[in-house]
Amino acid sequence: MKQILLYTFIIFLFSCKPEVKNSKAIESMEKQLIEMEKKREEMEKRLKRDDSLLAEIQIAIEKNKFVPDVTVIDEKYSLNPFKLEKPILKNLFRSQYSSVDTTLFNNRHVDNQIDTVFTFKYGSSFIEIYKNSSEEFIKNGFSNSDTLNLNRGLRYGMSKTDFLKLLSNKDSISNSHNNFRIQNPEIVQNVDLKFVNSKLEYIHFEGYLD
Incomplete structure (x- = not known):
C-alpha cells in the first residue's frame, strides 16, 4: 500500500513539474519583454534627442559656413x-x-x-x-x-x-x-x-x- 501511494505521489509530481516550469518560463519571458520594451522606449527618446542635436549642429554649420566673396x-x-x-x-x-x-x-x-x-x-x-x-x-x-x-x-x-x-x-x-x-x-x-x-x-x- 505504501509503495502504491509513493508511486502515485511521484507520478503526481512529474505530472505537475512541466506546468510549474512553463509558468516560470512564461513569467521570465514576460519580464524580459517588459525590460526590452523599456530599453526600446529609452533608445527612441535618446535617438530623438541625438537627431535634434545633430539638426542643431547642422544648422549652426550652415549658418556659419564660410562663403568667399x-x-x-x-x-x-x-x-x-x-x-x-x-x-x-x-x-x-x-x-x-x-x-x-x-x-x-x-x-x-x-x-x-x-x-x-x-x-x-x-x-x-x-x-x-x-x-x-x-x-x-x-x-x-x-x-x-x-x-x-x-x-x-x-x-x-x-x-x-x-x-x-x-x-x-x-x-x-x-x-x-x-x-x-x-x-x-x-x-x-x-x-x-x-x-x-x-x-x-x-x-x-x-x-x-x-
Whole structure:
C-alpha cells in the first residue's frame, strides 16, 4: 500500500513539474519583454534627442559656413598664417592649450606606418599638427581671438584697409568684400579671412596634405 501511494505521489509530481516550469518560463519571458520594451522606449527618446542635436549642429554649420566673396591668388599669404616655432610639437605642448587630442592614420604612401594628428585647442581656436616618421607640419588651424600668434603682419582685429595693404594682387578686390580666400597658385592650400565691420574676425588655414 505504501509503495502504491509513493508511486502515485511521484507520478503526481512529474505530472505537475512541466506546468510549474512553463509558468516560470512564461513569467521570465514576460519580464524580459517588459525590460526590452523599456530599453526600446529609452533608445527612441535618446535617438530623438541625438537627431535634434545633430539638426542643431547642422544648422549652426550652415549658418556659419564660410562663403568667399572673392578669391585671391597669393603665394605668400596662402602659407600658414600661424606663428609656430620649431620644434613645433615640443613648443605647442609647452603652450597654454585647453586640451589636446590625438588621431592615428595609416600613411597613404608607406605600408604599416602610422601617422598622428595632434589637435591643440585654445578655447574656440585650434591648431592641427600632422606628424609622420620624418617631419611634423600644420595641417589645419582656426583662430577667432588673439590666443594664437599670427605671421606676416596679420593680427586678429586688424582693419580691412591694413590687410589690403599687405596683398600684392588687388585687381579683383573691392571695398565691399568681407570674406577673403587666399589661394596658393601651385598647391591646394588656402587661408580664409572673415571681416566684420571692417575688422578681422577670424582666420582659418587649410594646409596641403599629400
